[in-house]
Amino acid sequence: MSLDGFVAGPSQSLDNPLGIGGMRLHQWVFPLKAWRERHGLEGGDVNESTTVVEESLANIGATIMGRNMFGGYPGAWDEEKPWIGWWGANPPFHHPVFVLTHHAREPLQMEGGTTFTFVTDGIEAALAAARGAADGMEVSLAGGASVAQQYLAADLVDEMEIHLVPTLLGGGERLFEGVGDLRGLQLMRTVATPKVTHLKFTRRREQ
Amino acid sequence: MSLDGFVAGPSQSLDNPLGIGGMRLHQWVFPLKAWRERHGLEGGDVNESTTVVEESLANIGATIMGRNMFGGYPGAWDEEKPWIGWWGANPPFHHPVFVLTHHAREPLQMEGGTTFTFVTDGIEAALAAARGAADGMEVSLAGGASVAQQYLAADLVDEMEIHLVPTLLGGGERLFEGVGDLRGLQLMRTVATPKVTHLKFTRRREQ
Numbered sequence: 252m253s254l255d256g257f258v259a260g261p262s263q264s265l266d267n268p269l270g271i272g273g274m275r276l277h278q279w280v281f282p283l284k285a286w287r288e289r290h291g292l293e294g295g296d297v298n299e300s301t302t303v304v305e306e307s308l309a310n311i312g313a314t315i316m317g318r319n320m321f322g323g324y325p326g327a328w329d330e331e332k333p334w335i336g337w338w339g340a341n342p343p344f345h346h347p348v349f350v351l352t353h354h355a356r357e358p359l360q361m362e363g364g365t366t367f368t369f370v371t372d373g374i375e376a377a378l379a380a381a382r383g384a385a386d387g388m389e390v391s392l393a394g395g396a397s398v399a400q401q402y403l404a405a406d407l408v409d410e411m412e413i414h415l416v417p418t419l420l421g422g423g424e425r426l427f428e429g430v431g432d433l434r435g436l437q438l439m440r441t442v443a444t445p446k447v448t449h450l451k452f453t454r455r456r457e458q
Numbered sequence: 459m460s461l462d463g464f465v466a467g468p469s470q471s472l473d474n475p476l477g478i479g480g481m482r483l484h485q486w487v488f489p490l491k492a493w494r495e496r497h498g499l500e501g502g503d504v505n506e507s508t509t510v511v512e513e514s515l516a517n518i519g520a521t522i523m524g525r526n527m528f529g530g531y532p533g534a535w536d537e538e539k540p541w542i543g544w545w546g547a548n549p550p551f552h553h554p555v556f557v558l559t560h561h562a563r564e565p566l567q568m569e570g571g572t573t574f575t576f577v578t579d580g581i582e583a584a585l586a587a588a589r590g591a592a593d594g595m596e597v598s599l600a601g602g603a604s605v606a607q608q609y610l611a612a613d614l615v616d617e618m619e620i621h622l623v624p625t626l627l628g629g630g631e632r633l634f635e636g637v638g639d640l641r642g643l644q645l646m647r648t649v650a651t652p653k654v655t656h657l658k659f660t661r662r663r664e665q
Contacts, residue, residue, distance in 0.1 A: 254620070254657075255634035256463040413461070415622075417645035417657060421638020427462035431628020438624035441655055443648035448655060450461075450624065 252276065252413050253420045258396050261422035268322055268337060270423045276416045279446040280304065289343045303442050303449045307412060312388025313381040314344050315374075317398035318352040321367070327354045335359060336367060347384040349377045351398055374401050396424040406434050413450040459483065459620050460627045465603050468629035475529055475544060477630045483623045486653040487511065496550045510649050510656045514619060519595025520588040521551050522581075524605035525559040528574070534561045542566055543574060554591040556584045558605055581608050603631040613641050620657040 252258050253276060260270030269276070280286045284295030285304040319325075323334030336342055341362040350369050359367040370377040381390040392402055402408050413426075436452035443449075459465050460483060467477030476483070487493045491502030492511040526532075530541030543549055548569040557576050566574040577584040588597040599609055609615050620633075643659035650656075 254463075254640075255632070255637070256461075417640075417659070419634055419638050419640055421634075421636075425462070427626055427628075429628075430462070431626050433461075433624075433626055438652060441650035443650045443655070445645060448648055448650070448657070450655070452624070 252415055252426050253418050254415065255419045255421065256425045256427060257420040257423040258394065258426045259424040260420045263319075263423070265322075265324065270420070272418070272420045273423065275418050275420075276414070279414070279416065279444070291341070299442055299444045300447060300449065303412070303414075303451075307391075310388050311346065311391045312385025313346055314348045314391045314393050315377050315381050315398065315402075316348065316350055316393040317395050318350060318354075319397065320393060320395040321350045321352075328356050335361070338365075341365070347381070348393075349381045349384075351377050374398070374405060374407070378402075378407060396426050396428065399426060400428065400430055403430050403434060408434070408436065409454045411436055411452040413452070415448040415450060416446070417448075459622055459633050460625050461622065462626045462628065463632045463634060464627040464630040465601065465633045466631040467627045470526075470630070472529075472531065477627070479625070479627045480630065482625050482627075483621070486621070486623065486651070498548070506649055506651045507654060507656065510619070510621075510658075514598075517595050518553065518598045519592025520553055521555045521598045521600050522584050522588050522605065522609075523555065523557055523600040524602050525557060525561075526604065527600060527602045528557045528559075535563050542568070545572075548572070554588070555600075556588045556591075558584050581605070581612060581614070585609075585614060603633050603635065606633060607635065607637055610637055610641055615641070615643065616661050618643055618659040620659070622655040622657060623653070624655075 258276065260273035263270040279300060282296045283300060283304055284297055285301050285308070287293065287295040289308065322337050328334070342365040345364040347366045347368060350367055351374065352369050352371060354369070355371050356369040358369070361367065368380065370380060378390065392399060392408065433452065435454045437455055438450060439453045440451045441448060465483065467480035470477040486507060489503045490507060490511055491504055492508050492515070494500065494502040496515065529544050535541070549572040552571040554573045554575060557574055558581065559576050559578060561576070562578050563576040565576070568574065575587065577587060585597065599606060599615065640659065642661045644662055645657055646660045647658045648655060
């Protein structure tokens, strides 16, 4: 998230999926060994952000994301242009991924253990499916903003990590648009680096 | 600033000058000895935020603020209700304060060395007056959001400290509304505490 609260810049498109300037929010992660390994790349840096990235990837058995994050184009799926996600033949998830969409579609089996399953009956159904597929491990909510907002509003988020980047985007998608309440999520640790501040929130459930 | 980018909550009023929930942005500072001293109060805490507060108060010879921060009511000054600011007879500034307003008014001489001078000819005039009054010391830009935005847009901010509080306000005044560019201000240090993250930006001028 940018200092002004955006998780994607303005004018998102197929050519520029994160919108104008949106890539700046992710520059801190690309040089990291912990990120590069996940994407089949060698080498990379180890720094204060390393444990944060490792922690966020550890013990994840399934991922949920919104249609806009899965990407391609809005509306119904085009059989002439079979969009398979941004990540190529071997996506970096390596576990079942559930994509929230209004448009039904057969599951996609990718290389490396990633499957994309398209869920049309809402966030609770997607969570139930992801929990089943995760087989006792955690479910990761990857984004984007709209899906995060829906799960927050439904009190279904137990942990949240904000990677706050000291830049402004000036427009685009706001993570907390229309949220207004952290729903019991409280800051429990901060990791500060020159490029990014990692703010981890966990839910203190009522006794 | 809240995690969702607001420096005041919704529905600001004379009874609730920071808007709904806005006081939550300041709770970290009230227990601090460094803050209490400034307000003529004894005792208080010393913690990681202490040096940040001391730094922000050190070497300041004059302060600039907007009319909304000085407060009272919008529009022309009411001679029947001579508003003298939120701070009582002895405000915590103890140096000259310049209030940006569209409505001319005679200067106010307060106790403890604070004067309020009302500037009607714009931000550059206020800065020139404040620099003169500061007599070689620094000029502090106290706020609110609109004044901060104007000085940022005019490239007149050399340092900026964000006190980021891990809460959401969901509405109100956004610090970076319409800004979109940090104008060369770069994060140079972070102090992380459970109640607040202090992000200090300084300008790297072109060589």
